[in-house]
Amino acid sequence: MKHTERIVILDFGGQTTQLIARRLREHGVYCEILPFNAKIEDIATQETRGVVMSGGPASVHAEGAPFPDPKLYDLGLPILGICYGMQLIGKHFGTPVVKGRSGEFGPAQVEYSESGHLLDGISLPMQVWMNHGDHLEEVRAPLRLMGRSAHGLVAAVCNLDTNAYGVQFNPEATHTPQGSALLRNFAFNICSCEGGWSMESFIEQAVADIRNSVGKQKVLCALSGGLDSAVTAMLLNRAIPGQVLCFYVDTGLGRLGEREQIVETFREHGHIELEVVDAQTKFYSELKGITEPELKRKTIGRLFIEVFQEEAARHKEVDFLAQGTLYPDVIESVSVKGPSATIKSHHNVGGLPDTLHLKLIEPLRELFKDEARNLGVLLGLPRAITHRHPFPGPGLAVRVLGEVTKERCDILRKADAIFMQELRDANWYEQTRQAFAVLLPVKSVGVMGDERTYESVCVLRAVNTDDFMTADFTRLPYELLGRSASRIINEVRGINRVAYDISTKPPATVEWE
Numbered sequence: 173m174k175h176t177e178r179i180v181i182l183d184f185g186g187q188t189t190q191l192i193a194r195r196l197r198e199h200g201v202y203c204e205i206l207p208f209n210a211k212i213e214d215i216a217t218q219e220t221r222g223v224v225m226s227g228g229p230a231s232v233h234a235e236g237a238p239f240p241d242p243k244l245y246d247l248g249l250p251i252l253g254i255c256y257g258m259q260l261i262g263k264h265f266g267t268p269v270v271k272g273r274s275g276e277f278g279p280a281q282v283e284y285s286e287s288g289h290l291l292d293g294i295s296l297p298m299q300v301w302m303n304h305g306d307h308l309e310e311v312r313a314p315l316r317l318m319g320r321s322a323h324g325l326v327a328a329v330c331n332l333d334t335n336a337y338g339v340q341f342n343p344e345a346t347h348t349p350q351g352s353a354l355l356r357n358f359a360f361n362i363c364s365c366e367g368g369w370s371m372e373s374f375i376e377q378a379v380a381d382i383r384n385s386v387g388k389q390k391v392l393c394a395l396s397g398g399l400d401s402a403v404t405a406m407l408l409n410r411a412i413p414g415q416v417l418c419f420y421v422d423t424g425l426g427r428l429g430e431r432e433q434i435v436e437t438f439r440e441h442g443h444i445e446l447e448v449v450d451a452q453t454k455f456y457s458e459l460k461g462i463t464e465p466e467l468k469r470k471t472i473g474r475l476f477i478e479v480f481q482e483e484a485a486r487h488k489e490v491d492f493l494a495q496g497t498l499y500p501d502v503i504e505s506v507s508v509k510g511p512s513a514t515i516k517s518h519h520n521v522g523g524l525p526d527t528l529h530l531k532l533i534e535p536l537r538e539l540f541k542d543e544a545r546n547l548g549v550l551l552g553l554p555r556a557i558t559h560r561h562p563f564p565g566p567g568l569a570v571r572v573l574g575e576v577t578k579e580r581c582d583i584l585r586k587a588d589a590i591f592m593q594e595l596r597d598a599n600w601y602e603q604t605r606q607a608f609a610v611l612l613p614v615k616s617v618g619v620m621g622d623e624r625t626y627e628s629v630c631v632l633r634a635v636n637t638d639d640f641m642t643a644d645f646t647r648l649p650y651e652l653l654g655r656s657a658s659r660i661i662n663e664v665r666g667i668n669r670v671a672y673d674i675s676t677k678p679p680a681t682v683e684w685e
């Protein structure tokens with residue numbers, strides 16, 4: 173997609189690099205994250221108005237520390253260095269970066285002596301979030317000291333001749349309440365951005381792009397019931413109505429009533445007739461006897477591909493396959509973070525075989541999740557889809573621990589539906605980011621009436637999280653938990669005990685498998 177302006181964010185491996193991009197976009201400024209060692213010609217394109225260098229875990233003195241191409245400083249583009257990014261600016265312009273004796277971690281107050289328009293409208297002292305070991309000392313020309321933290325350490329510097337700024341804290345963090353305003357100042361006051369990025373403008377451009385690349389050809393679009401694929405389908409349908417073939421694979425691993433709900437939603441809100449591929453038998457029979465979580469995921473990934481291949485073979489008239497890939501998936505494939513150990517193989521990211529012979533179309537690949545959600549609202553999707561909790565690609569298979577059978581999926585579906593209904597009725601559904609029930613392969617003894625029971629244990633889980641990299645359990649009211657547990661035990665045959673999962677991520681994960 174063509175953009176008239178953008179800010180480039182160089183990723184030095186900081187935990188919050190994506191947040192910088194999200195904050196800028198919230199101000200209507202389009203920005204892109206590139207790896208720290210991006211080529212100068214990829215950074216200094218015609219539409220680039222400025223560069224942000226993110227934080228990162230390294231020390232500028234460490235062997236192998238990441239540095240940008242030094243020509244970056246000669247481009248005449250404004251630069252904002254954040255944390256490690258500021259230390260890079262210090263080192264480049266000859267101000268010593270020293271190993272701190274203690275560093276600053278957590279909340280701090282910053283007083284400023286110079287603003288350079290970065291701080292227009294910001295009240296002082298500024299409450300900020302610090303997270304650094306090294307720091308700058310004895311600021312030397314051409315850098316100028318802009319502010320110090322209450323601990324007396326250099327908190328911000330600038331080089332007004334080259335428009336380079338550095339802040340030692342994280343303006344993107346929610347714990348820096350005026351940080352978003354600072355980023356806005358950088359974009360508008362210093363980079364002279366105009367800020368035309370909005371989901372309305374995105375729709376216009378995306379529709380034109382889709383028409384351009386698809387022409388009169390046809391697109392196959394698989395719906396999962398989740399937000400990303402739903403928005404993709406709606407956008408395609410807006411751009412090329414009559415050329416999109418949508419299908420939904422019923423794996424038998426979906427939530428209660430999911431299939432019917434999706435078909436209805438698309439008929440009603442998108443005027444799209446969905447083809448339902450009933451693959452329940454295939455999934456249940458292939459999953460028979462499998463208890464090992466990774467093998468389950470791999471099997472489901474393989475089955476999805478097989479079903480896709482069969483669908484593609486049935487629709488010979490189709491040239492494109494649409495996917496709801498979002499920006500975070502695209503960035504992760506270029507980030508500085510080295511290969512990390514596979515904790516869970518997320519099968520629905522980038523795993524389609526070349527043998528499909530279909531061209532891939534990914535109209536959301538520049539969007540963050542919250543942008544995709546706003547887009548969905550604009551395209552007319554109901555709140556039941558746009559504000560639905562995320563649901564993993566392998567579905568209930570990773571929540572039915574042990575062997576996945578239709579019978580156990582049915583038990584879990586009923587329990588999960590009760591929990592969701594209780595959350596909604598108590599107004600808690602949208603106050604937690606994700607909630608679900610899990611069925612354990614463990615039986616416990618209970619008593620119902622005068623009868624001894626020996627049945628499965630169900631676990632309820634609800635989490636609060638910003639980005640799903642870390643998560644805390646939601647402090648749901650006991651009354652709500654109590655009501656859910658009592659209804660599940662009374663209404664769902666096969667469960668006689670309910671527990672609430674109070675683990676955080678890390679060390680646990682959100683899903684149980």
Ligand code: XMP
Pocket residue numbers: 516517518519520562563564565566606640677680681682683684685
């Ligand atoms: P974990 O369990 O890794 O989950 O802490 C983090 C988030 O990712 C979701 N999840 C998946 N999503 N395909 C998906 O699309 C998958 O294979 C998958 N596995 C986990 C999980 O529901 C949570 O929101």
